[in-house]
Amino acid sequence: MNITYRLDITPATSAVIEVYDSSGINRPTNDEARIAKMYANSDVVATAWDDEVLVGVARSVTDYCYCCYLSDLAVRSDYQNAGIGKKLIALTKEHLGDECMLLLVAAPSAANYYPKIGMDRISDAFTIKRKV
Template sequence: MEIKYSTDKIPTADQVIELYDNAGLPRPTNDKERIQKMLNNSDLIVTAWHNDLLVGVSRSITDWVWCCYLSDLAIRGEYQKEGVGRKLINLTKEKVGEQSMVLLLSVPTAMEYYPKVGFVKQESSFIMHRAEWK
């Protein structure tokens, strides 16, 4: 199985919605307009494709010189544990460069995954929660 990675091939909102739902990523997938805005306002989107099927995405917001917030990492269920997530993270880090840190907020089910791919758990973060989507 050959997976192709790209920073130029931007998926449609429908493709991302289907991927997020398949991967179990808690995002407002019932709101296509909001998902489209999430894509439009991202600074870096790295995708993984098996032929024409979107199998993974790393979506980030960054200033390119200090920090990169990896806001979404989603891998299609049947492609998990194949190194796709690690590759998307590595390509994200490569693209933002050595001066920039990569940080994220993890969903509870991925807390054990991120240390395995090079992230260091921090105890110094804060969050103001958004209003829940409907």
């Protein structure tokens, strides 16, 4: 397996949907236009490729100087546990620089993963849930 990582491409929406559906992440993959809009409005998209096949993605929104919200991290199920997610996070953080913090909200099924790769757990985050 020879995985390459890129920050200079936004993958095709259909490829992103395939990764999301395979990874188990809960996203509105039945709404292709919404997924496309999510990526059109993102600031940082880190991708992992096995030749021409998209196998992982980290999508973030940021001000580049204080904070960054890593809103999606997904790796195809057959590529999980190979360090791809960890590398996508590291690549995102490296791109942002030292003055920018990285924040994400973990799905309950993934909450134990992030401390294992060096992220700190916080308990004082709040949300207003989307209606759609």
